[in-house]
Amino acid sequence: MDWDAEGIDLSAEERMTLVTEAEEELDRAEDVLLQIEAAAGNFGRRDEDQERLDTLFRSMHTLKGNAASIGWEGMTGLAHAAEDLMQGVRDGEVPPAEAVADVLLRSVDVMRGLTAAMAAGKASPAVPPALVEEMQALSVPTAEEYYAGDSRSSTDLLRQLEAGEEDLDGPIFEVKVMISADTDIPAVRALQVILACEEEAAQMVSDPAKDDIDGGILDDGGRVTCYLAGIDDPAMLQTRVGDIEGVEAVEINRQEKGLPDHLSEEEEDTAEEDNGEASDASLVRSADARQIRVDVALMDRLMNQVVEMVINRNRLSSLIDTLGDHGLADLSEEMGATVEQMAGITTSLQEDIMQTRLVPLDNLFRRFPRMMRNLRKSSSKEFEFTIDGGDTEIDRSLLDAIGDPLIHILRNAVDHGVEDPAVREANGKDPVAHIRLSAFRQENYIMVEVADDGGGLDTDAIAAQAKERGLIDVDSERRMSEEDVLDLLFTNGFSTSEEVTEISGRGVGLDVVRRDVEEVNGTVLVENHPGRGSAFRLSLPLTVTTVRSLLVDIGSQVYVIPLGSIRETIRLEAVDLHHTGDTPMLPFRGDYIPLFRLEDFFPECDRAASGGDEGYIVVLSMDRRDYGLLVDGLLGEEESVIKPLRRPIGNIPGISSATIRPDGRVALILDANGLFKEMRRTARRAVNE
């Protein structure tokens, strides 16, 4: 069913707000449910447990309310059943046993499915009725009554309207509508009626209230009553409501203003009740009041504008120096001071905006315990899963980018990483394996690592598999180092899994993981300890918009090298190069590393380093391997603003992006990893030819 076809009009924005809120509530609920499950029947003994149950109940209540407000029927019904069950648990009438957590977890899964469909604007998948029945069976019957006793008299409605904040001008109108029994979706029609009234009137109340239209059921035989104040055009209202499909009869009556005295006396009571409800709502609201939702696109635009300012700040600074050169020293000095002040503001503005884009990795990590629990249940492996460093903050756009790669790596850890308990025991290890997801900051990078204490990676098996797949031949295998072999894991068309299992190996491999991570200028690294486990480490840039870098001169053109990939810089004079093969080798920290020129990477490059004695070697680290790059000079460090390169030059390996120099010229940002990989590929091809 299409949403529009159901008569519900949601803008893309409204839909996304709804979906985001639903996802948040589901995350929150799942977190509590997992704790209940882990406590194995001991939940509820501690004081804070009650608070968690309250949270869970509120999540379900919010979900139901939001879903009902737009007539999202499947979601409403399911959340309603879950809410009833939770209410019983919260009130101590249903024990928080594993069975309860389990059925609720399954409901959360279904609700996620509904949310995903909603996000994609697709028809909702059907809610399995058995799930709702299961929850109802566990619930206590009183919950049902709680919701049944919710119909209100017309005087209640009027009083509510009178109690409204605004002064009521003019008459109050009573609108009585009958929804046809033949309508497929009476609740939606009722909602449409209420929404139409809401739009026409300055103030209104209705029975049923908007939030109480539940699960597609209209309690009162299809009757909807609204009281409206501040109507411009009653005739217009009549037409609008009458035009709604499924509306059989509309009756609009003008009411006399004012309430009978005996009703006014009771007002205090009602007010108190209202306050009781309101305080619940205000609790929720006050928690959110200090935060606002901002569209990510808007944040991106803000960031871009600040970046432009940074570039202009640099430009201004260099212009002021020129003023001095023209004999305008006084002016130069005065302007210099002003610009410096502005520069300071720009810098802190940039930092603040960058800060607003940071989110703790927990936003992503908290999804994984659930996934790992399911994997544990569906596999023969025994393992513990721990998370460290979830409070490490990362740019929002990176959070989205590493979700899928991490899912894949974690699945691999369960599927290929850890051994069966029997095997572990035979090898003298704890039968329960350990998988650890951790994050930490290292200089200008955020490291996210998945480590297991399994059997490690079998390089022979990897090489054999690659040969079988035709990725390498016997000759090239002989020349491959261990790292080269491990690198094969990331090659397109490689999968070590003998058979495709349910957990991993669904045709998407580590090649996609690498591609996703490199797309955000990150790298993936494997660490292998045969017999003791393996680790996959993602290293991600701290920010996506600027990078600390070293400026170098190669062939009288400025290039930018991110500091994160530089090990050291050495004067060319000071070293003794070895020319034994095609590539000169440089002694470095007790080892020999290859020394490359830019034209080694780009054979047609006609502006290369001169290689004179004035030159420098920048030692770059690619994963754990180092190599030297010959440059003509070092020009200093800066915070470079990253600008994307678009087609037709957006995809050159070794050049990740560009930056704009204070003089307005473009400088290219080199990617040490990309350069080296390209080099190795060229070398391997040359040998094969």
Next chain:
Amino acid sequence: MNGTEHAQMHSMVTFLIDEQEYGMRTEAIRSIIPVGNVTYVPGAPASVAGVINLRGDIIPVVELEGTRARDLSDENEGLALVVEVPDEAEHIAVALVVDEVTHVDRADFAKLEDTDELMVARDRAAAVIGVLSREEGPLLILEPTGLLPEEEEVGA
């Protein structure tokens, strides 16, 4: 007008590359700029001379074969048309280096004739949509769409 064919009058900018005159619809041209300070990009397709900073955007500079030799890495040595090239989702601005801008003219695109393969250098064949015969010699009409060189797989 002969009445049987509808005239398709377009305003266009005409310019010279390698002594051949070309024309391009005015709507496709964003601006005419002095071009210099070009940053050479190793590994880029042959017709891309490099990149420049155009008001904060980094755009490629396309230099077709035969364009008068100049050192584009110096300040404002050349002349370029900034052209909007439609790409998959967005328009990409590209600076096309020309030798000289000659006129702003009107022409009837209904009178476009097919070009002889031999008449057009290969690096611009995709961009030339036809030729207008004139007394002073043929005028080749360019469309921005064909100006973007195919991305070369450097490692392939």
